[in-house]
Amino acid sequence: MASRTHRRSLRTRRTALISAAAVAAAGLGAIPFVMNASAATDLAHQALPAKDGWAASGTGTTGGAAADSAHVFTVSTRAQLVAALGSASNTTAKIIQIKGTITANTGTCDSYASGTGYSLAAYLKAYDPSTWGRSKVPSGTQETARAAAQAKQAKAVTFTVPSNTTIVGVPGSGATLLGGSLQLKSADNVIIRNLTFDSPEDCFPQWDPTDGSTGNWNSAYDAVTLRTSTHVWADHNTFTDGPTLDSAEPAYFGREYQIHDGALDITKGSDLVTVERNRFTNHDKTTLIGSSDTDSVGKLRVSIHHNVYTGTVQRAPLTRIGQVHIYNNYYDTTKVNGYAHSYTVNSRAGAQIVLENNYWKLSADRKVSQLVNGDDTGAIAGSGNLVNGTVTDVAAAYNAAASSSKQLKTGVNWAPHLYAGRESSAKNLPASLATTTGAGVLNSAGTVG
Numbered sequence: 001m002a003s004r005t006h007r008r009s010l011r012t013r014r015t016a017l018i019s020a021a022a023v024a025a026a027g028l029g030a031i032p033f034v035m036n037a038s039a040a041t042d043l044a045h046q047a048l049p050a051k052d053g054w055a056a057s058g059t060g061t062t063g064g065a066a067a068d069s070a071h072v073f074t075v076s077t078r079a080q081l082v083a084a085l086g087s088a089s090n091t092t093a094k095i096i097q098i099k100g101t102i103t104a105n106t107g108t109c110d111s112y113a114s115g116t117g118y119s120l121a122a123y124l125k126a127y128d129p130s131t132w133g134r135s136k137v138p139s140g141t142q143e144t145a146r147a148a149a150q151a152k153q154a155k156a157v158t159f160t161v162p163s164n165t166t167i168v169g170v171p172g173s174g175a176t177l178l179g180g181s182l183q184l185k186s187a188d189n190v191i192i193r194n195l196t197f198d199s200p201e202d203c204f205p206q207w208d209p210t211d212g213s214t215g216n217w218n219s220a221y222d223a224v225t226l227r228t229s230t231h232v233w234a235d236h237n238t239f240t241d242g243p244t245l246d247s248a249e250p251a252y253f254g255r256e257y258q259i260h261d262g263a264l265d266i267t268k269g270s271d272l273v274t275v276e277r278n279r280f281t282n283h284d285k286t287t288l289i290g291s292s293d294t295d296s297v298g299k300l301r302v303s304i305h306h307n308v309y310t311g312t313v314q315r316a317p318l319t320r321i322g323q324v325h326i327y328n329n330y331y332d333t334t335k336v337n338g339y340a341h342s343y344t345v346n347s348r349a350g351a352q353i354v355l356e357n358n359y360w361k362l363s364a365d366r367k368v369s370q371l372v373n374g375d376d377t378g379a380i381a382g383s384g385n386l387v388n389g390t391v392t393d394v395a396a397a398y399n400a401a402a403s404s405s406k407q408l409k410t411g412v413n414w415a416p417h418l419y420a421g422r423e424s425s426a427k428n429l430p431a432s433l434a435t436t437t438g439a440g441v442l443n444s445a446g447t448v449g
């Protein structure tokens with residue numbers, strides 16, 4: 001942390017010297033020094049603003065802003081992206097600008113399976129509940145083969161992001177990561193902006209008959225995944241399934257053959273994250289905060305604000321344990337492309353959510369009591385939430401309909417103090433967020449236009 005602050009101050013000083021020299025060269029030496037660091041604050045170099053959510057805590061989040069010119073990359077192919085990311089342990093500040101679409105897969109589902117002995121038909125035969133039962137997870141020849149094939153795909157579609165990195169889409173280029181998973185593992189200080197993520201598609205979902213009461217097909221890749229990572233700012237991105245939507249997938253053993261996992265998952269003791277002005281659409285499991293009820297107590301602190309959710313099924317977010325501030329978001333429960341709303345925010349495993357000044361557009365097929373839910377240990381406090389324009393206590397509506405063993409607590413153990421830009425009313429969000437969220441709205445100055 002100290003070294004990052006040090007580098008930032010060096011950069012500021014250098015900028016000041018250059019600016020003073022420019023002023024002198026222009027014959028304006030008598031004018032007092034008034035330049036700020038604007039020469040370095042184009043979209044690619046911008047840091048998280050002060051007090052902008054949990055990621056602004058402590059040393060804040062600067063990503064690769066301190067990169068020297070040798071560590072500012074523009075990439076338009078998978079190989080260039082891999083080279084620019086470098087080793088996961090190389091924490092030199094770097095800026096990676098993605099131009100156009102980068103396709104993550106280097107092969108096809110068939111080519112990854114080739115040589116492993118895996119086939120879906122054989123897998124389905126081996127683990128059919130009528131013979132395998134429902135009490136144990138798959139093991140044996142076909143499960144081993146599935147895992148081997150999945151490992152081959154993982155090499156292609158996963159990209160490890162080191163500390164002190166900014167990854168940003170070049171404005172106007174339609175910057176997209178198609179079928180890839182950006183993975184932050186014990187990384188600190190990362191910025192991800194202005195990118196479209198077409199969610200990775202797992203060629204080899206795993207059957208787990210013990211997941212829930214009826215079993216589930218589970219996939220391995222989130223578009224962006226944070227594990228034990230800190231100081232992360234995800235801003236102005238678009239997360240969507242594509243090209244294969246869930247509605248195109250069959251059901252096996254009575255359950256959807258789910259090839260996608262999360263859009264943006266924050267797990268395993270990750271902490272100090274700001275999720276801002278992203279667009280989440282055409283997706284089921286949107287954002288998981290904490291992957292188990294024993295994920296790290298005292299961490300998982302996340303701010304989620306000014307995002308748009310349309311055609312998302314669940315987990316917007318599902319939160320465990322952490323102090324999470326969810327404000328000024330827009331949620332539309334309308335079914336889109338087969339993605340039918342289940343619930344929006346879940347608070348469980350003692351989560352401490354402040355949910356305020358959000359706007360729900362509630363479709364006729366959904367009820368106010370279906371917007372939030374919990375497990376009798378999670379809390380949702382906060383006010384000013386609007387449902388179709390009317391102030392509504394969404395936690396109270398849920399509690400009135402829920403069983404006594406699943407009640408939400410409505411008091412929390414903290415008060416947010418990092419919320420630059422928080423709006424005290426949600427009423428303008430449907431209009432204002434329509435043009436200010438997601439990938440593609442920022443220009444090279446980092447402003448909308």
Ligand code: CA
Binds near residue numbers: 200201245
């Ligand atoms: Ca997809």
Ligand code: CA
Binds near residue numbers: 221261265288
């Ligand atoms: Ca996940």
